Amino acid sequence: MHRNVITLFVCLIAVSGCNSGSQKNTKTVEPAKTTSARTKAINSSLVKYENDTNLTGKELSWIIRQKENIKSSLIDPKSAMFRNVLISRAKGAPAVLGEVNSKNRFGGYTGYKRFFAAEHIQAIEGDNISSYEFNKLWDEFVP
DSSP, X not given: OHHHHHHHHHHHHHHHTOOOSOSOOXXXXXXXXXXXXXXXXXXXXXXXXXXXXXXXXXXXXHHHHHHHXXXXXXXXXXXXXXXXXXXXXXXXXXXXXXXXXXXXXXXXBOOOEEEEEOSSOEEEBTTTBOHHHHHHHHXXXXX
C-alpha cells in the first residue's frame, strides 16, 4: 500500500513537470467591437442605475417612492433589501426596476426577486405576476 502511494506521488510529480515553460501561450483575446442593444440602452440616458452620479433629484425621489411602494406590498417591509436598482424611461414614463429580498411569514429571507414599479403598477416576479409576464414587462423597459 505504501509503495503504491509513493509510486502515485512520483508519477504526479513527473506529470506536473511536463510543461517546461518553453511553450508560451501567445493567444490574445480581442475585445468585442460591437455593443449589444441592451448595453447601449443601459449606457444611454434611458436607463440609469440608482448609484449613478448623473441622476437628477426628481429621478432619485422617484426611485425612493417606488421602493417604498414595493416595500408596502411585502410581508415584512422593514426587512427589504434592494440591489441592482435602475430607473428606465424606455417607454417615456419612468419605471423603477431591480431586485428585492425580504423575509417571509416564517422569518426567513426568500432570496432576491426582480421587481418592477411604475405609477400604478408594482410587480414582484413570481409573487403577483407570472415569470413569463414579468419577463415581457422587463424586456420592454430594459431593452
